[in-house]
Amino acid sequence: MNPSVDSLVLYKGQPAVVRQAAAKKLTIELAGGERVSVRPKDVALLHPGPVAHLRQLPPAIGDPLTAWELLQGQATTLPELAELSFGSYTPATAWAAWTVVADGLYFIGDPEAITAHTAxxxxxxxxxxxxxxxxxxxxxxxxxxxxxxxxxxxxxxxxxxxxxxxxxxxxxxxxxxxxxxxxxxxxxxxxxxxxxxxQPADNPYPARLAVPTEPVADTIVAAAQQAQLPDETRRDLTHLLALAIDDEGSSDPDDALSLDEGRLWVHVADVAALVTPDDAVDREARGRSANLYLPDGTIHMLPEELTARLALGLQPVSPALSLLLAPQPDGDFELLEIVASWVRVTRLSYEQAETLLDESPYDALAAVAAANRARRIANGAVEIDLPEVKIKAALDGMVTIRPLPSLGSRALVREAMLMAGEAVGRLAMAQNIPLAFTAQDSPQSDDGLPADLTGAGMSIMWAKRRSMQRSRPSTAPGRHAGLGLDVYVQATSPLRRYLDLLAHQQLRAHLRGAPLLDTAAVTLRIGTADAVAGAVRAAERQSNQHWTLVYLLQHPDWQGEGVVVEQKQGRDVVVIPALAWETELYRRPSRPLDSVVTLAVESVDLPNRTARFRVV
CATH class of the missing domain: 1.10.10.10 (Winged helix-like DNA-binding domain superfamily/Winged helix DNA-binding domain)
Structure with missing residues (x-):
C-alpha cells in the first residue's frame, strides 16, 4: 500500500513528506523544499500524517532509554516505540523514535520491524x-x-x-x-x-625493485663449505706472473693476466669447479643473477666463503680456468687452449698499474690491448667516453664521489677480457656449445654522427650513446655492434655474473667430454637470470642517483661545471662530469653544444631523485 498524501516517509535516511501519490510514482518534498519523483519502494512510511511541512517536526522530549529497558531483546513497532519513548505517536515522535533506531545502539531494524538489543x-x-x-x-x-x-x-x-x-x-x-x-x-x-x-641515508630502491639484499642463506653457505674441488689434473702456471688489476678495495677479483713468451694467458676464477648446474649454490646464484654493487656495500651473488676460496689472489695459490691466446700481427688472435690451472696472483689497483705501463710486462700487455682495440674499431666498434664516477657511502651516511679517469690500465684489462670473451664465443660456435652469447644491434639512427669518435666532443658522445641499442643475451650467436665483435660471450666474471658462471659450467663439461646443458636448458637459465639482471641494474642506477642526491644535501654549497650536450625546445641538457649527472636548464641565453657553464645546486628532491641547478 502506497503512503498517502501528506504522510511522513523515510527517504535515503532523511524525512520527507508525500505531496502526490500515484500507483507507481510518488512526489515527495525534502527538508530543503526540493521535490523529487520516486518509486513507492524507495521510501518507508514513518507516520500517516498529515504533515504540512517538515518544520512541524520539532525535537521530541522523552525517555528512549526507559523504553529500551522495557523492550530489550523483544520485537516492537515504530508506533509502540514512539508511545513508550515520547508518550504519543505523532509525526514528530515517529521521526524522533526512528532516529533512536537509526543510531543503532539500543535498537536495530527498519520502520516496519524493530528489535531492541539485549544489554x-x-x-x-x-x-x-x-x-x-x-x-x-x-x-x-x-x-x-x-x-x-x-x-x-x-x-x-x-x-x-x-x-x-x-x-x-x-x-x-x-x-x-x-x-x-x-x-x-x-x-x-x-x-x-x-x-x-x-633519514636521507635510507635507500629504498633495492627493496622496491625486489632485488635480494640479504646475505646468502646459511643452508647455501653450508653447501658451499662442503663443496670440494674435483680430483682432476691442473696445469701448474704458478711460475708465471699473474696480475689481477681491479678497483681499489675490490674483494672479489675474478680475472688475471700473464704473458708467456709473447702469448697472453687470461686466468679466470674457476667457480664452475665447485658450483655445478642445478646444485643449491647454482640455483641461488641464478635467482640473484649478479652481484649487487651499491655505494654502501656489495651484496654477493655467491656465498662469501666461495669467494674467499676462489677469487684470484685471496689465497697463496688459486684455481683458475685459463685461456691461452696467441696475438697476431693484425691485432687478431688465436685461441690455443683452455686449461684448468693453478696460478699465483699478484693483486694491484688500476691506479697502481697506471704508473707501471712503461715497464715490463705492462708495456707488452698494453701493446696487445692496443692492437686488439684498433682491430675492433676498424670493425665498427663504438668507443664512447662519457664521465663516470665512483660513489661511496660510509657507515655514518657520509658520501664521497670520485671521478673515474680514462686510465690506460683499465683499457688494458678491458681489451684482454674482450679477447677472452670473443675466444669463448668462437670456440662455442665451432664446437656447437650452447652458451649465452651477447649481441647488440647496430644503432637505430645515428645520422650525422661520425663513425670514429676519437677526439669528439661530449655532445657527440652523448648523441651516440642515445642511439645505441641495448645488448641482449641469446643462445644464437650474433654481432655485437658496440664492441665491433662478430661474436662475444661474457665469460670472465663468474664470481659476479651468473651467465659468466653458466659459460664456465659449459666449458668445463666440454673440456671433460661430459654432457652439456642443451639449448633449451641454457635458454631457460638466460631468461631467469636476465629478468633479475634488469632489476639489479635498475637498483644500482637508482641507488647511485639516490646517494648522489644525498651528497648534494650534505654539500648544499656545491658548485661545479656542466657541459651542454643536447638542445631541446627552450631547454639545454647538461652533463655534470664531477657527478656523472644529467640535468636540464632553461635556455636563457642560447648556449652552443659543448659549452661549459658553472652550476650551483638550487634544490634536491630525494624521493623523486631529482635536483635543480642554477647557472652561477
Whole structure:
C-alpha cells in the first residue's frame, strides 16, 4: 500500500513528506523544499500524517532509554516505540523514535520491524564505539604530529603501511589516504623523511625493485663449505706472473693476466669447479643473477666463503680456468687452449698499474690491448667516453664521489677480457656449445654522427650513446655492434655474473667430454637470470642517483661545471662530469653544444631523485 498524501516517509535516511501519490510514482518534498519523483519502494512510511511541512517536526522530549529497558531483546513497532519513548505517536515522535533506531545502539531494524538489543549487545556496541572514538583521537593526534614534522614510537602502527608502500611491499597506504596524500612510493618516502622516520641515508630502491639484499642463506653457505674441488689434473702456471688489476678495495677479483713468451694467458676464477648446474649454490646464484654493487656495500651473488676460496689472489695459490691466446700481427688472435690451472696472483689497483705501463710486462700487455682495440674499431666498434664516477657511502651516511679517469690500465684489462670473451664465443660456435652469447644491434639512427669518435666532443658522445641499442643475451650467436665483435660471450666474471658462471659450467663439461646443458636448458637459465639482471641494474642506477642526491644535501654549497650536450625546445641538457649527472636548464641565453657553464645546486628532491641547478 502506497503512503498517502501528506504522510511522513523515510527517504535515503532523511524525512520527507508525500505531496502526490500515484500507483507507481510518488512526489515527495525534502527538508530543503526540493521535490523529487520516486518509486513507492524507495521510501518507508514513518507516520500517516498529515504533515504540512517538515518544520512541524520539532525535537521530541522523552525517555528512549526507559523504553529500551522495557523492550530489550523483544520485537516492537515504530508506533509502540514512539508511545513508550515520547508518550504519543505523532509525526514528530515517529521521526524522533526512528532516529533512536537509526543510531543503532539500543535498537536495530527498519520502520516496519524493530528489535531492541539485549544489554550484552548494547555493552558490546558501546565498547566498540568507545574504541573507535579513542582511535579517532589517536589519529587526530598523529596527524597533528605529522604536520609538525615529528612522530613518536606509538606512531609506528600508522607508518607501517607507509613504509611498505615506500619499499614496494604494498600498492597503497591507508595512512596516506587518510592524510590526503598521493598513493605512490615517492609520496610515502617524502612523508617518512618529513617526520624523521627515515633519514636521507635510507635507500629504498633495492627493496622496491625486489632485488635480494640479504646475505646468502646459511643452508647455501653450508653447501658451499662442503663443496670440494674435483680430483682432476691442473696445469701448474704458478711460475708465471699473474696480475689481477681491479678497483681499489675490490674483494672479489675474478680475472688475471700473464704473458708467456709473447702469448697472453687470461686466468679466470674457476667457480664452475665447485658450483655445478642445478646444485643449491647454482640455483641461488641464478635467482640473484649478479652481484649487487651499491655505494654502501656489495651484496654477493655467491656465498662469501666461495669467494674467499676462489677469487684470484685471496689465497697463496688459486684455481683458475685459463685461456691461452696467441696475438697476431693484425691485432687478431688465436685461441690455443683452455686449461684448468693453478696460478699465483699478484693483486694491484688500476691506479697502481697506471704508473707501471712503461715497464715490463705492462708495456707488452698494453701493446696487445692496443692492437686488439684498433682491430675492433676498424670493425665498427663504438668507443664512447662519457664521465663516470665512483660513489661511496660510509657507515655514518657520509658520501664521497670520485671521478673515474680514462686510465690506460683499465683499457688494458678491458681489451684482454674482450679477447677472452670473443675466444669463448668462437670456440662455442665451432664446437656447437650452447652458451649465452651477447649481441647488440647496430644503432637505430645515428645520422650525422661520425663513425670514429676519437677526439669528439661530449655532445657527440652523448648523441651516440642515445642511439645505441641495448645488448641482449641469446643462445644464437650474433654481432655485437658496440664492441665491433662478430661474436662475444661474457665469460670472465663468474664470481659476479651468473651467465659468466653458466659459460664456465659449459666449458668445463666440454673440456671433460661430459654432457652439456642443451639449448633449451641454457635458454631457460638466460631468461631467469636476465629478468633479475634488469632489476639489479635498475637498483644500482637508482641507488647511485639516490646517494648522489644525498651528497648534494650534505654539500648544499656545491658548485661545479656542466657541459651542454643536447638542445631541446627552450631547454639545454647538461652533463655534470664531477657527478656523472644529467640535468636540464632553461635556455636563457642560447648556449652552443659543448659549452661549459658553472652550476650551483638550487634544490634536491630525494624521493623523486631529482635536483635543480642554477647557472652561477
Amino acid at each position: 550484552e549487545e548494547v555493552a558490546k556496541i558501546q565498547a566498540a564505539r568507545e574504541a573507535k572514538a579513542a582511535d579517532e583521537r589517536d589519529w587526530d593526534a598523529f596527524a597533528t604530529r605529522v604536520a609538525d614534522g615529528r612522530v613518536v614510537l606509538e606512531d609506528e602502527r600508522y607508518l607501517a603501511d607507509v613504509i611498505a608502500l615506500a619499499v614496494g611491499r604494498a600498492e597503497a597506504s591507508r595512512t596516506l589516504r587518510r592524510l590526503g596524500r598521493p598513493q605512490t612510493p615517492e609520496s610515502a618516502h617524502t612523508l617518512l623523511l618529513s617526520v624523521g622516520r627515515w
